[in-house]
Amino acid sequence: GAVVSQHPSRVICKSGTSVKIECRSLDFQATTMFWYRQFPKQSLMLMATSNEGSKATYEQGVEKDKFLINHASLTLSTLTVTSAHPEDSSFYICSARVGRVGNTIYFGEGSWLTVV
Amino acid sequence: GEDVEQSLFLSVREGDSSVINCTYTDSSSTYLYWYKQEPGAGLQLLTYIFSNMDMKQDQRLTVLLNKKDKHLSLRIADTQTGDSAIYFCAEDRYSTLTFGKGTMLLVSP
Numbered sequence: 001g002a003v004v005s006q007h008p009s010r011v012i013c014k015s016g017t018s019v020k021i022e023c024r025s026l027d028f029q030a031t032t033m034f035w036y037r038q039f040p041k042q043s044l045m046l047m048a049t050s051n052e053g054s055k056a057t058y059e060q061g062v063e064k065d066k067f068l069i070n071h072a073s074l075t076l077s078t079l080t081v082t083s084a085h086p087e088d089s090s091f092y093i094c095s096a097r098v099g100r101v102g103n104t105i106y107f108g109e110g111s112w113l114t115v116v
Numbered sequence: 117g118e119d120v121e122q123s124l125f126l127s128v129r130e131g132d133s134s135v136i137n138c139t140y141t142d143s144s145s146t147y148l149y150w151y152k153q154e155p156g157a158g159l160q161l162l163t164y165i166f167s168n169m170d171m172k173q174d175q176r177l178t179v180l181l182n183k184k185d186k187h188l189s190l191r192i193a194d195t196q197t198g199d200s201a202i203y204f205c206a207e208d209r210y211s212t213l214t215f216g217k218g219t220m221l222l223v224s225p
Contacts, residue, residue: 006158034212043204043217044159093158095213105213107151107159 003027004096006108013115018082021111023094029074030096034105035067038091050077084115122205122216129224134192136219138205143186145207150179150190153202153218162190162203197223 003026013019023033032051036044048064050056050071058064066088068080077096081088093110121139128134140148146167151159165172165179165188172179178191188205202218 032211043215046212046214049212095159104147104161104164105149105208106161109158110156112156 004030004094004106004108006094006111008111009109010112011114013084013113015085015115016083018080019084019113020078020080021092021094021113023077023079023096023108025075025096025106028096028098030077030098031074032097033071033077034095034097035069035077035079036093036095038093038110040091044093047079081113084113086115089113089115120205120207120214120216122203122219124217125220125222127222127224128195130195130197132195134190134195134199134221134223136190136192136203136205136221138188138190138216140186140188140205140207141214142207142209143183145209147208148179148181148188149206149208149213150177150188151204151206153204155201159204192221195221195223197225199223 005024007022035047038044046059047062048056048058048069050069052071052074056069071077091110095105095107097105147164149164150162152162153159163174163177165181176193180189200223202220204215204218206213206215
């Protein structure tokens, strides 16, 4: 199956700093990438949808100035958590759609963010 | 309702079959997915089914789809301890995935 890679898998940062998480599609071009957040023992919450070359579409309640998403190429999307706070600590997962709407979506391995 | 519904927990013995059920919300959803998540890891795509299919079999996995009732199930034959994980069903709705809360499958020896 298609491979989606996330980096870093774990990151610890100080409160007030910014941290960037990368999501790459390794063997296909991803026109659409998705960013999710997962709290412990809970389901995935969609944060935003990003299309290559255009601005991300954020879900209601997600602060776009805090969670900056860039999808500069067909194989890379980045999520930057700005001015991180301890409540931003979570598991962040990206996914990428192979091709257009209706095609399969594959997930990365996720990134654990701990803000201290 | 608006949510994708799953039972939260299933416990089986090794070698038995496991059946995980899911009710989705949108009859126009084109694809329905099953993902597996092991502790601390991302989601692994197990299988998916087109909405115009009733059944799909892939080795030990069998997916059944009842469009009338918007009911999806995943059957794992000869369940192994390595199958212990959380299983999420998801529907492809409005070009994004909507997930259920996940079913924790515990397989005991």
